[in-house]
Amino acid sequence: LITFIRTRTKLTSPSHLPPGPYSLPLIGNLPYMLKGPHIYFTHLSHSYGPLCSVKLGTHLFVIASSPVAATEVMRAHDRLPTYRWVPKAGQDGLQQHSLIWATECTQHWKLLRSLCRTELFSGKALDSQSVLRERNVEKMVGFLKTKLGKVVDVREVVFATTVNILGNICFSEDFVGLEGDDEEEGRGGLKRGLYRLMKLGTTPNVADFYPRFERWDPQGLKKKTSEAMNEAFGVWEDIIKERRVSQKGIDSDDEQDFLDTMLRCGFSDLQINQLAVELFSGGTHSTASTIEWALAELIKNKEAMSAIQKELDNEIGSTTAIKESHLSQLPYLHACVKETLRLHPPAPLLHPQAILEECEIMNYTVPKNSQMIINVWAMGRDPSLWEDPLSFRPERFCNSNVDFKGQDFKFLPFGVGRRMCPGYPYAIKQIHLMLASLIRNFDWCLPDNMGDLSKLDMAENFGIISQRKKPLVVIPKCKC
Numbered sequence: 001l002i003t004f005i006r007t008r009t010k011l012t013s014p015s016h017l018p019p020g021p022y023s024l025p026l027i028g029n030l031p032y033m034l035k036g037p038h039i040y041f042t043h044l045s046h047s048y049g050p051l052c053s054v055k056l057g058t059h060l061f062v063i064a065s066s067p068v069a070a071t072e073v074m075r076a077h078d079r080l081p082t083y084r085w086v087p088k089a090g091q092d093g094l095q096q097h098s099l100i101w102a103t104e105c106t107q108h109w110k111l112l113r114s115l116c117r118t119e120l121f122s123g124k125a126l127d128s129q130s131v132l133r134e135r136n137v138e139k140m141v142g143f144l145k146t147k148l149g150k151v152v153d154v155r156e157v158v159f160a161t162t163v164n165i166l167g168n169i170c171f172s173e174d175f176v177g178l179e180g181d182d183e184e185e186g187r188g189g190l191k192r193g194l195y196r197l198m199k200l201g202t203t204p205n206v207a208d209f210y211p212r213f214e215r216w217d218p219q220g221l222k223k224k225t226s227e228a229m230n231e232a233f234g235v236w237e238d239i240i241k242e243r244r245v246s247q248k249g250i251d252s253d254d255e256q257d258f259l260d261t262m263l264r265c266g267f268s269d270l271q272i273n274q275l276a277v278e279l280f281s282g283g284t285h286s287t288a289s290t291i292e293w294a295l296a297e298l299i300k301n302k303e304a305m306s307a308i309q310k311e312l313d314n315e316i317g318s319t320t321a322i323k324e325s326h327l328s329q330l331p332y333l334h335a336c337v338k339e340t341l342r343l344h345p346p347a348p349l350l351h352p353q354a355i356l357e358e359c360e361i362m363n364y365t366v367p368k369n370s371q372m373i374i375n376v377w378a379m380g381r382d383p384s385l386w387e388d389p390l391s392f393r394p395e396r397f398c399n400s401n402v403d404f405k406g407q408d409f410k411f412l413p414f415g416v417g418r419r420m421c422p423g424y425p426y427a428i429k430q431i432h433l434m435l436a437s438l439i440r441n442f443d444w445c446l447p448d449n450m451g452d453l454s455k456l457d458m459a460e461n462f463g464i465i466s467q468r469k470k471p472l473v474v475i476p477k478c479k480c
C-alpha cells in the first residue's frame, strides 16, 4: 500500500515538494486527522521521512519530525519573512493586542513579551512570587488532607490551584474553589471560560481549511470564542474598575500585582483582558496537564515513585511544607518532569508558521505560504533519538545536559526561537513545587474498581493543549 501511495504521490506532486501522501480532491487528507494530527503526522514521517508535506483542505502543510529538519525549518524562519497561522475563531480584530496570536513579531508583540519577561518570568519576579505559590500549594495540600481515603479528581484540584496562583500574581485574587463547587458559589466564570476556550481550540473549524467560509462562521466558533472572552472579562472587570478609581499601585514602588503593572503601562480594558486571558489559557491547562501526567506516570511506575520519594525524604526530611528553596536539591524530580514533557508535551505540534517566500529546505522546494509545523511529539518518541522511547525512564535525564530551553532540537516542549514559551521558568517552578508536594504529603492509589495499577489508562486527547483523555481519579492516603 505504501509503495502504491508513494508512486501515486510522485506522479501527482510537483517534483521538488517534500514527499507526502496522495491528497483527495477538495478535502485533502483531513479525514485522516481524526485520531489527532500529531499521530497522523508521525505516521506520515515514518512513511515519507523527516520533512514531508500534506494537504489539508486548501492548505499545504510541511511537517518537520527530526532535529535536523526542525533546525532547517527554524533557519528558514530566521532568514525569511513569516507569519503565524491564527485560527479563524480567534481572529476578531484582537490580534493587534495579542501576544500568542500576533501574526508577526510587531513592536506591540515585543513590548508584551518584554513586559512579561521582566515582570512575571525574570528571576527577581519569580522570587517575589514564591510566597504566593507556596501559600496556594499549602492550601491544596490542606484540602487534599480533608479527602484522605476518598476519590479525588486530580485535574480539578491541580487546575484550580494553577488558576489561583496566577490569579494572585495578576489580580491578587483566588478565582476558583478547590471543591469544584464554583457554579453554586457563582464564581465559575473564569474556569468555565478557560474550559470553553480550550474546547473551542480543539474543535476543527471548517473556515481554517477553507478560508472562503470564514465570513459565514459556519460553526459559530468565532461567536463562541468572543463569548468565552467576555465571560473571562466579567471575572476581573470590577477589580480593574476599582483599581482605576483607587489609583492604588499607580506608582511603580507601590505595585502589588501584574494588574498594577498593566495599568501603569496605560493598557486599556481590552488590552488587559486580552493579555490576561492569554496568560491564563496558555499557563494553566499546560502546567496542570503536565502535573497530572507526571503523577499518573509515577503511580504507574513504582520504581520511579520510590526513587522520587527517597530523594524527597533524604533532601527535605521531616520538613512539613516544601519550599521553593528546596527544589534545586531534587535532581530526580527534575528528571521526572523532563521525562513527562518528553512523552506528553502539552503542545505536541509547534504552531504553524507560514513562510512568505518560496524556499529550499533539505533540498526540497517549499512553496510560499506553506504552513510549517514542528512535530515535538514525534521526536519525543523516536527510537533513533531515545532508547526505549515509550517507557517512562527519568534516569535518561540524570547526568544528561539535555534541556528544554530550545537548544536541544530533539526535546522542544516549550518551543524554540522567537516564539518560544516565555513562561517556561514560571511553569517549571510551579510544576516542581506542586508535584513534589503531592508526592511528599500523600501515597496515591487507584479506586478499587479500577484494578491493577499497570492498567491505568494513559490515553491522550489532542487539543490546543494535549491532556489525558480521562481525568486522573485517585485516592490520597495518609503518608504515615
Ligand code: HEM
Pocket (backbone or CB within 6 Å): 099, 100, 101, 113, 278, 279, 280, 282, 283, 284, 286, 287, 290, 345, 346, 347, 349, 350, 351, 352, 412, 413, 414, 415, 416, 418, 419, 420, 421, 422, 423, 424, 426, 427
Ligand atoms: C508546562 C507548561 C507549558 C508548556 C509546555 C508551554 C509550551 C509552550 C509552547 C510550545 C509555546 C510555543 C508555541 C509555538 O511556538 O507554537 C508556548 C508559547 C507561549 N506560552 Fe507557554 N507553555 C507552558 C506554560 C506557560 C505558562 C505558565 C505561561 C504564562 C503564564 C505561558 C505563556 C505562553 C505565551 C504567552 C506564549 C506565546 C509566546 C509568543 O507567541 O510569543 N506558557 N508555550
